[in-house]
Amino acid sequence: MEGSDALIAFREEVNAWLKLCCPLSQRRPIVQKEQIWGGRQRYFHSDDARIWFEAARDRGFTAPEWPVRYGGAGLSVTEASILREEMQALGCRPPLYDQGLWMLGPTLLVFGSEAQKQQHLPAICRGEIRWAQGYSEPAAGSDLANLQTKAEDDGDFFRVNGSKIWTTKADEADWIFCLVRTDDSGPKQQGISFLLIDLATPGVSVSPIPLISGESDFCQTFFDDVLVPKANLVGELHGGWAVAKEVLRHERQLMSSFESMAEKPKVNIVELATQRMKRQDDGAISNLDVRVSLARHLMRDRAVKQLGERIEQQGRARCGDPGLPLLMKYLSTREIQQKNEIKLKILGYRGLSLSAPDDPDGCDSMVKQWAFDKALTIAGGTSEIQLNIIAKRGLGLPSGGSSE
Numbered sequence: 001m002e003g004s005d006a007l008i009a010f011r012e013e014v015n016a017w018l019k020l021c022c023p024l025s026q027r028r029p030i031v032q033k034e035q036i037w038g039g040r041q042r043y044f045h046s047d048d049a050r051i052w053f054e055a056a057r058d059r060g061f062t063a064p065e066w067p068v069r070y071g072g073a074g075l076s077v078t079e080a081s082i083l084r085e086e087m088q089a090l091g092c093r094p095p096l097y098d099q100g101l102w103m104l105g106p107t108l109l110v111f112g113s114e115a116q117k118q119q120h121l122p123a124i125c126r127g128e129i130r131w132a133q134g135y136s137e138p139a140a141g142s143d144l145a146n147l148q149t150k151a152e153d154d155g156d157f158f159r160v161n162g163s164k165i166w167t168t169k170a171d172e173a174d175w176i177f178c179l180v181r182t183d184d185s186g187p188k189q190q191g192i193s194f195l196l197i198d199l200a201t202p203g204v205s206v207s208p209i210p211l212i213s214g215e216s217d218f219c220q221t222f223f224d225d226v227l228v229p230k231a232n233l234v235g236e237l238h239g240g241w242a243v244a245k246e247v248l249r250h251e252r253q254l255m256s257s258f259e260s261m262a263e264k265p266k267v268n269i270v271e272l273a274t275q276r277m278k279r280q281d282d283g284a285i286s287n288l289d290v291r292v293s294l295a296r297h298l299m300r301d302r303a304v305k306q307l308g309e310r311i312e313q314q315g316r317a318r319c320g321d322p323g324l325p326l327l328m329k330y331l332s333t334r335e336i337q338q339k340n341e342i343k344l345k346i347l348g349y350r351g352l353s354l355s356a357p358d359d360p361d362g363c364d365s366m367v368k369q370w371a372f373d374k375a376l377t378i379a380g381g382t383s384e385i386q387l388n389i390i391a392k393r394g395l396g397l398p399s400g401g402s403s404e
Helices: 004-021 047-059 077-090 099-111 114-125 240-256 269-276 288-317 325-352 366-377 383-394
Strands: 131-134 150-154 157-165 175-181 192-198 204-209 218-229
Touching: 004 047, 004 077, 099 114, 099 131, 099 175, 099 240, 131 218, 150 175, 157 175, 157 192, 175 240, 192 218, 192 240, 269 288, 269 325, 288 325, 325 366, 325 383
Parallel strands: 131 175
Antiparallel strands: 150 157, 157 218, 175 192, 204 218
8 A cells, every 4th residue: 555545545544543533631741650651560540541552552553564464553654654644643642561572572573483472473463462572681781792691402492590670660560571691601791591481480580679769660580490482582592682782773763752752741941941031021941041042952852753753754765874774862861851951941940850740831849750761871772882783883983892
């Protein structure tokens, strides 16, 4: 369905379907407590949320580009883009949140066996299983290939021992996809394998980690003689580094679009500045520093958005520059942090409040958002690692020592 007439008809059909199937209450900015996460502990805060999720699930719109046989809608890249545009135009909330949707699923489509795809992909689309990511370790963060969690051969199983840290919401997840060391004899990247582990397996324990934002979104996950079936190995034995990089590619795309998955309605920074800062007679914000910072942010933010649009258009035309996507995670996450700094500067002492309920400007707990977003330039590869990747892969410069 790539002809212009067919795409126009598809857009009209999708628009009509969304108006019919997405309740008005699900066309408002999302807040954290109302997000619909998959898994055995799945919870709907209202009947409308359940209705919207089930409608999207049954249409395959929880994973629109995945094949129909795995629970998706089988849409082309262009059709999926039209669906996103129509959802954004109506303000439709995402029908489902899960790392299985964003990272593991697309990776299984590339590296998974048919049995693994049949077992896991439909369950992800239906919101039946929630996934966590097991990459970083206490001594292996940016140097991810230094990981030491071991998986030893034990007949039909791997016996796993070690721990993972910064495993987001592992205390609420059902399964975890993990990098484990299966060989110590050669270069460290060549001795890593990629395993899928049921968190209900004996020997797995999870401990939440308190954060400076006041939340505990991250956890440390421990493995003590955990037996994992060898059928849960994704890709080749000792070949997990290639699988890991595919996951990271999708994770970085997710990080670069983080604001579209906001936990709360985003405050328009220009409106905030004009409301909070004293204005001159000509309507300009009186504080010069704020005006300069705001203007610079708006220009950079627009440039990042234009880069994203260019990448999407090149993808549709199948003539993409492979160097451009490397920039998105670094530039977009840095700009989110820059915007948070400006917001706190505008709010002054009020911005330091950790709880200001019913704030008419929607600025309650801005400092929590500021603190949480500090993780954006660390998760999915630190900004320093990203710059090394850009230099090496994008510009063809000599290696800067990155383990990527």
